[in-house]
Amino acid sequence: MKALRVVDLVKRYGDLEAVKGIGFEVSEGEVFALVGPNGAGKSTTLKICATILEASSGTLEVFGLDLRRDAAKARSLLSYLPEEAGAYRHLTGLQYLRFMAGIFVDDGDRAKACVEEAARLSGLGPRLEDRIKTYSKGMTRKLLLARTVMARPRLAILDEPTSGLDVLNAVEVRGLVRALAAGGMSFLVSSHNMLEVEFLSDRVAILAGGRILDCDTAAGLKRRHSAANLEEVFVRIAR
Amino acid sequence: MRKFFLLVGKEVRELATPQVIVPMVAVMIVFTLIGKILSKQGRPLGASQAILVQDRDNSPLSGRVVAGLGAARLEVFLMEAAIAAERPGNLAVLVIPAGFGERIGRGERAEVELVAVLRDLGPRALASVAQSMRAERSIKESVSLFLLERKASVKDVPFLREPVVLKEAVAIGGAFERVPIAQTLLFVQSQIYLFPVVIFMVILLSAQMVVLSVAAEKENKTLEILLSSPIGRRTLVVAKLSASALVALGFTAAYMVGMRSFMGAVSGQLAPAAAVSAPYVPLAKLGLALSLPGYALIAMSVMAGILCALSVAIVLGILADDVKSAHAATTPLMLLLMFSYLLPLLVDTRASPAALRALLWAIPFTHAFLAPQHVLLKEYGAVGLGILYQAGVFLAFAALASRLFSGESVLTLRWNLRFWKPRA
Numbered sequence: 198m199k200a201l202r203v204v205d206l207v208k209r210y211g212d213l214e215a216v217k218g219i220g221f222e223v224s225e226g227e228v229f230a231l232v233g234p235n236g237a238g239k240s241t242t243l244k245i246c247a248t249i250l251e252a253s254s255g256t257l258e259v260f261g262l263d264l265r266r267d268a269a270k271a272r273s274l275l276s277y278l279p280e281e282a283g284a285y286r287h288l289t290g291l292q293y294l295r296f297m298a299g300i301f302v303d304d305g306d307r308a309k310a311c312v313e314e315a316a317r318l319s320g321l322g323p324r325l326e327d328r329i330k331t332y333s334k335g336m337t338r339k340l341l342l343a344r345t346v347m348a349r350p351r352l353a354i355l356d357e358p359t360s361g362l363d364v365l366n367a368v369e370v371r372g373l374v375r376a377l378a379a380g381g382m383s384f385l386v387s388s389h390n391m392l393e394v395e396f397l398s399d400r401v402a403i404l405a406g407g408r409i410l411d412c413d414t415a416a417g418l419k420r421r422h423s424a425a426n427l428e429e430v431f432v433r434i435a436r
Numbered sequence: 437m438r439k440f441f442l443l444v445g446k447e448v449r450e451l452a453t454p455q456v457i458v459p460m461v462a463v464m465i466v467f468t469l470i471g472k473i474l475s476k477q478g479r480p481l482g483a484s485q486a487i488l489v490q491d492r493d494n495s496p497l498s499g500r501v502v503a504g505l506g507a508a509r510l511e512v513f514l515m516e517a518a519i520a521a522e523r524p525g526n527l528a529v530l531v532i533p534a535g536f537g538e539r540i541g542r543g544e545r546a547e548v549e550l551v552a553v554l555r556d557l558g559p560r561a562l563a564s565v566a567q568s569m570r571a572e573r574s575i576k577e578s579v580s581l582f583l584l585e586r587k588a589s590v591k592d593v594p595f596l597r598e599p600v601v602l603k604e605a606v607a608i609g610g611a612f613e614r615v616p617i618a619q620t621l622l623f624v625q626s627q628i629y630l631f632p633v634v635i636f637m638v639i640l641l642s643a644q645m646v647v648l649s650v651a652a653e654k655e656n657k658t659l660e661i662l663l664s665s666p667i668g669r670r671t672l673v674v675a676k677l678s679a680s681a682l683v684a685l686g687f688t689a690a691y692m693v694g695m696r697s698f699m700g701a702v703s704g705q706l707a708p709a710a711a712v713s714a715p716y717v718p719l720a721k722l723g724l725a726l727s728l729p730g731y732a733l734i735a736m737s738v739m740a741g742i743l744c745a746l747s748v749a750i751v752l753g754i755l756a757d758d759v760k761s762a763h764a765a766t767t768p769l770m771l772l773l774m775f776s777y778l779l780p781l782l783v784d785t786r787a788s789p790a791a792l793r794a795l796l797w798a799i800p801f802t803h804a805f806l807a808p809q810h811v812l813l814k815e816y817g818a819v820g821l822g823i824l825y826q827a828g829v830f831l832a833f834a835a836l837a838s839r840l841f842s843g844e845s846v847l848t849l850r851w852n853l854r855f856w857k858p859r860a
Binding site (some may be wrong): 208244247248249250251269272273275276277278279280281282283284285297300301344354 | 581656657658660661662663664665666667668695843844848
């Protein structure tokens with residue numbers, strides 16, 4: 198069964214058509230990336246997959262559950278990290294993780310285990326006892342990423358997961374995503390950083406103007422377009 | 437200097453956004469509207485006040501007393517007792533007993549009775565009836581002049597100064613007690629002014645808190661995380677309403693304690709402590725001291741008003757893009773609140789045109805503002821109906837908020853202020 202199946206997805210905001218009939222699939226344990234410039238329709242697509250926006254038309258399934266009919270059920274299978282999201286500033290990192298574990302997990306013991314796992318994944322150590330308002334952007338992002346994956350969702354949707362992170366933090370985050378995918382978690386990731394995506398993802402869809410211009414593994418795309426990297430691929434396709 | 441003006445220009449452009457200008461214009465409109473309503477209601481405070489006189493003496497002296505009332509800017513209506521019941525609003529009734537002229541003629545002090553009949557506890561209505569106290573001075577002056585014209589003896593100076601004893605009484609909601617009118621009005625006014633200030637502050641702060649909370653969740657995208665979580669959308673709305681209602685309760689308690697202490701201090705300054713505390717027992721007999729059920733009824737009405745504001749505020753918060761625009765989003769609520777707070781303080785709502793009263797009743801907060809008056813007048817039905825109406829408004833807006841949260845509107849709906857195009 199596919200983790201995510203998107204067929205002929207269209208999203209309109211009034212007269213503006215942000216997504217123009219795109220389709221792709223994400224397999225279990227796969228990291229699938231949507232790359233493209235700002236305004237390409239990446240975030241809109243991710244928000245629709247995360248059930249917070251509604252598709253104007255098209256079919257979306259998360260592990261076989263139709264998002265129009267079974268959005269509530271699908272939400273228990275997925276977890277979403279918005280781009281440049283914040284957290285509740287007056288909570289400590291640990292309080293935030295406990296709160297979110299309570300939302301995502303019903304069983305008390307499992308929730309406790311999730312918090313411990315998230316605390317480890319975040320790498321924030323004793324700073325988890327501090328209020329989030331004292332965190333740097335990188336620390337907040339790592340806390341939120343740990344929150345996203347702590348309940349072991351079957352599909353994690355990450356919008357620009359390394360946005361605003363320095364090189365070391367970005368490398369850590371990429372390593373974490375790869376390790377979790379190796380454990381069977383599926384990822385739908387968006388990024389405008391094509392070099393990062395080349396390292397991170399199993400397959401890549403290049404999105405521009407609300408359409409998928411091409412979709413393959415990074416190596417397949419480079420070979421097909423005789424390019425040295427994904428940036429070159431994008432430039433050639435866009436022309 | 438050029439750089440200074442460049443900076444000032446930049447600051448003005450940053451500050452004079454629709455979020456700042458819209459509330460300013462809105463406040464101006466509300467005050468203009470209230471001014472127009474006031475001017476149409478006529479009769480400014482300080483104009484002549486009607487007093488109903490029952491002259492049971494019909495002597496030359498009583499006639500002189502009645503004529504003197506007119507000179508004291510009191511509009512005199514001679515009447516039979518039955519007419520009093522037909523006149524709307526508050527009444528001041530002066531009763532000159534039979535034998536009044538004879539007693540004075542014998543050099544004995546005579547009594548007259550002044551009764552304040554309270555049917556409207558609005559501040560303006562209370563202020564009007566308070567003016568009837570001018571009658572006391574007028575009566576004494578009339579009688580003294582009458583005696584001087586009859587060549588009263590110089591040794592009768594104390595009698596000339598105080599030839600008449602004024603017996604004061606207040607009638608309210610079927611109860612009648614001999615209590616000083618001025619102190620009774622002072623007590624009622626303190627109750628009537630205290631509650632609206634508390635209610636206004638609590639509703640405004642609670643509503644702003646919710647609008648800002650929803651706007652902040654949208655801006656920080658914490659709302660997106662919650663919307664994509666397995667928690668029910670309706671649960672999100674109910675949790676937000678419950679939490680903000682709890683905080684609003686805390687606000688209410690804090691303001692009530694603070695305002696009671698403040699009003700107590702102010703009342704103590706207006707009259708000697710003994711004078712203020714003395715009339716408490718008669719006031720209780722008049723039904724003016726709020727009982728526990730009375731307080732409970734007012735609290736229910738206030739809470740219903742707060743819940744209305746919170747449910748409206750959630751919807752307004754959804755319309756806000758971010759924290760900055762949240763202030764503009766609060767404007768419609770602030771307008772309604774100001775209108776329903778100020779108007780009953782400034783006009784006789786019971787004597788207002790039906791359209792104005794309908795407009796006031798349609799605003800759910802008015803019922804909370806007027807609940808203390810209704811309870812003091814034992815108009816429990818009006819409070820009950822008000823609470824039912826407020827519950828209806830609350831449920832309608834809670835359902836609307838729940839509906840907006842259940843779809844994508846919570847993220848996509850926003851104020852359209854595109855008529856405003858700041859210079860690039």
